[in-house]
Amino acid sequence: MLVATSDPALRCIDMESRAFDRRRWRQLPAALALLAPSAIVLGAFIVYPLVKAIFLGRQRCNSTGTRCVDAGWDQYSDTFRSTEFQHALLVTAEFALITVPLGLAFGIGLAVLAHKHLSGVGVFRAIFSSTVATSVAVASLMWLFLLQPSVGVLSNVGWIADAFPVVKQPGLLNDPGTALWSVGLSSVWANLGFTFIIITAGLQSIPDDLYEAAALDGATGTGRFWRITLPLLGPSLLFVLIVLTTRAFQAYGEIDLLTEGGPRPDDSTTTITYLTYGRNSIMATDQGLQATTAVLLFVVLLGLSFLQLWSIGRRVHYGD
Amino acid sequence: MAAERRPTGIRLLGRYGLLLFVAFATLFPIYTTLVAAFKPGDQVLVNPLLPDSFTLEPIMTAWSDGNLGRYLFNSLVVAVVVTVAQVVTSLLSGYAFAMLDFPGRNLAFALFLATLLVPIEATLVVNRRTVDSLDWLNTYQGLAVPFLATAFGTFLIRQALLAVPGELRDAARIDGAGHLAFLRYVALPIIVPTVGALALFSFLSSWNQYLWPNLITTEESMNTVQSGLTLLRRSSIDEPNALMAGTVIAAVPIFVALLLFQRSLVRGLTSGAVKG
Structure with missing residues (x-):
């Protein structure tokens, strides 16, 4: 004034x-x-619980959280360095490295494949979008039935069980080498509809005349894909990247229903979220430690999102 | 892509072949689920890829033994309450951010958006304590109240309202309309597509909640469909046809809803990906 x-x-x-x-x-x-x-x-229900959790994370409690003793801020660094958390962090990172690139690749592949002017392509689009209608519980039970060793589909189809004995003994979900990949695959499938819809919308916003001009200049099909399609998909891909990464770090339902964090004793599929909330996780008996891991999850995710925005976001072309 | 020559002959066949193959692979888990859900128990593992026998028995079993009707009803109650509340609260706060000018507006808006950075998993430990201390375990309030507002919805409505011409606001004020009357009778009809997208998005997120109902439900009858499937998995793991029948029952309402509201869904999902 x-x-x-x-x-x-x-x-x-x-x-x-x-x-x-x-x-x-x-x-x-x-x-x-x-x-x-x-x-x-x-x-x-968001700000208060977060602030409260930060202080609860200093405490050691019984399972109902009625009796707690203060353990100091060290509980955060101690928990972070603990074998359990480090293992869960590693599993979560592996899970993200399986699901995010595969999810992006399948999403881009399907969207480009179904973007051509072919008759009947609408049916294929509906099919590729369909998994968006499955909740994590529905999708996981479908995959449980596929993968279970004794009462599952794959182990009861003769030639598959013969060609890949692992589906029968010990079973893809019970083998420490394949469990995380199997859960990851079900997760990629469940997220496919979402990824496909976002990337298709991104493709549809790329103006046709860019391709016409490129064709006049003699650009090949692959050239057009790398130099026009991918760069102009930037914003959609960044969005999908961040959502898929976040979902990987928040994965809980598929692990609860498919492996319950196992197979033991390796805990091959115990991610950070499962370590925090899992039915038979050691953290579930102590509300203080639960709060510690929950806050650590928040910090890790926050750092990761900023890293992705900062490293990739500034290179993304947002058009005019 | 107009400039591209349409593929012909072999290439056209190849493209359709590829599309068919990928479509088949995508639908495969759904297909095996449907096959199992309609097979008698002694047949389900004999030829799991072929629908060579048909019975409604697993559906009946899952419906009665799995108590799925009750769970569907619970999910519906919670999802409807959450959806209506999220639309109303988002309309109010979105309107305040888009149409009013008040001290501290930008700061308040930034704080709203900041809540989007907090993953729900970081809040549930304390939220369970809160709900417990309110005696809301195993209640509809417990399932719904923590999700009655969202910053995402506020943002969506604000963006839509910013596109409403200011002249309309001025005209309505001259006619003596207050904030709520303007919102209800002038702005709302204009932003119906956005509200529809938000409603569908809210409904889906609420319906699909998995961890929260599992955390605060100990009474069997208060499960939602999703936490009910957790129970069904434990009780019916050796009866894959009943388990898959339960899965089908749980999935059908959303498949039907999405078929009806496809456009809103695409709009709702892509609204997060618009240019920043």
Whole structure:
């Protein structure tokens, strides 16, 4: 706001800005009333629990959380360095390295494949989108039935069981070498519909004349893919990348239903989220430690999202 | 791609061949599930790839023994409450951010968006304590109340309202319409597609919740469909046809809903990916 002055023109501006300011303050009560419902819910069930969890993460408790003793901030570094957390972090990273690149590759591949002007392509688009309708529980049970050694599909189809004995003994979900890949594959499948829909929408926003111009300049099919399609898909791909990475770090349902964190004793599929909440996880008996790992999960994910935005985001071309 | 010559002959066949192969692979888990869900127990593992016998018995068993009707009802109640509440709270807060000018608006908006950075898993430990201390374990309140508002919805509605011409607001004010009247009778009809997308997105996220209902449900009758499937997995692991029948029952409502609201879904999913 300008200070009072004798210049009439300036005084006029001064009065206007004062009126503007008053109007802003007058709108405050209405704004507060309109924001209150959302703010209360978000405050009570996102902000408060996060802040509270940060302090709860200092404590050691019994399983019901009724008795706790303070263990100090060291509990964070101790937990982070513990064998269990380091193992879970490694498993989670492997899980992300399986599901994110595969998810992106299948998503791009299917979207490009179904983007051509062919008759009947709508049917294929519907099929490729279909897994978006499956919840994590539904998708996981479908894959459980596929992969289970004794009562599953693969182990009861003669030639598959003969060609790949592992599906029968010990079973893809029970072999420490294949369990994480199997869970990952079911996860990629479950996310395929989402990935396909986002990338297809991205493809449809690329103007045809770019391809026409490139064709006139003699660009080949692969050249057009690398120099036009991929760069212009940038924003969609970045979005899918971040969502898939986040989902990998939050993976819980598929692990609960397919492997329960096992096979033991390697805990080959115990990710950070499963370590925090899993039925038979050691953390589940101590609310303090649960809070510690939950907060560590938040910090790791936050760092990762910023890293992805910073390293890839600044190279993404957002058009005009 | 207009510039591209349409593939002909062998290449056309090749492309269709590839599409068919990938479509088959995508549908394979759904296919084996459907085959098993309609086979008698002694047949289900004999020829798991062929629908060579048909019975409705597994569906009946899963429905009655698995108590799926009750779980579907619970899921529906929670999802409808969450959806309606998220739409209403998002409309109110989105309106405040888009149409009102008040001190601290940008800061408040930034704080709203910051909640999107918090993964739900980081909040559930304390939320379970909160719900427990309110005596809300095994209740609809416990399942629904933590999710009655979302910053994502607020953002979506705000973006849509920013496109509503300011002249409309001025005209409505001259006609004596207050904020709520303007929102209800002028702005809402304009942003119906966005509201539809948000509603569908909210419904799906609520319906698909897995960890939360598993954490706060100990009474069998208060399970949602998703946590109910966890129970079914444990009780019916040796009866794959009943387990798959339960899976089919749990999946059908959402498949039907998505067939009906395909456009809203695509809009809802892609709205997060628009230019920043």
